Amino acid sequence: MPLATTRRTGLVDQVIEQMRTAIATAEWKVGERIPTEPELVSALGVGRNTVREAVRALAHAGLLEVRQGDGTFVRATSEFSGALRRLVGSELREVLQVRRTLEVEGARLAATNRTDDELRDLTTLLTDRERLMQARDYEVGVDKDAEFHLAVVRCSHNTLLAELYQGLTEVVRASVAATVRETPHKANIDHRGLLEAITHRDPDRAAAEAAGFLDELLAELDRSEDL
Structure with a gap:
């Protein structure tokens, strides 16, 4: 450089x-x-x-x-992102909880506000993510997963929500990487239901799909800590 x-x-x-x-x-x-x-x-x-x-x-x-x-x-890529990383901390549970708060509303709004071009971009991102995870190319697959979730939130067309989530990009990626590392069988967790809900402009189902896989990860984290 x-x-x-x-x-x-x-x-x-x-x-x-x-x-x-x-x-x-x-x-x-x-x-x-x-x-x-x-x-x-x-x-x-x-x-x-x-x-x-x-x-x-x-x-x-x-x-x-x-x-x-x-x-x-x-x-981190910005002071805002760095501040959020310090605020959220390194605990996977806290990161997943914050992700859930933002992603559920982001998915709900995306189902209502997304454009056809954005839907095509989401489909491409998810297809690439699935291919990489299935090939066990987890490093690049994690990047693509984080891009997909950010793209969903951007489809909400809520500028503030998107900016808040953008600031969490690094911790979102870290949470995905930690999930893959600690529970590798979750690497290719299915997001097709979320994409379908956004495709069919079903905000309630989109919110439920966004909450579902994060709730599942939180529950698995609880079980692992109880062992």
Whole structure:
């Protein structure tokens, strides 16, 4: 990622902005390690202290995670997303509960408000997701699953709901990955019922389908904790 050489005024703020842009545009992807400090110093034409201050600020905002001895990694794509990740925490149960709250209403509204073009996009996403999960390509399949759920919420045409859910993209993906890791037989959980409900503009069924698989995951989590 070629970074523009900074001007000599407001160096820390300029470096923060360039690094934030690299994250937001997926030049640096979530989960990946960013360039080393010497590499950033060379690319930006600034001192080590400036780079360290910028990294410290972005880590405080939740976008970066500094792992001693291992490097600095992208944790979230925006301050909003980083804040939500801290709020929700890493507990799978809490993430699933928050997902349920947003996805049920998103599905209900999607069944009423979706367009034909959006329906075609949903169908393609779900087909790709199923193919990847069946092939046990879980890493890419998890990404496609998260894209599908985000697309459903966007079909609600409720801007605020979609923005809230967008901010949860990383934790949604993490929850899907955790589910696949802890209960691999759930990797290809069936979402065709949800797609059919949205296709037939049935908001009650769409809400029930969205709640159903998340309730099932929560119940399985309860059972595993009781063992």
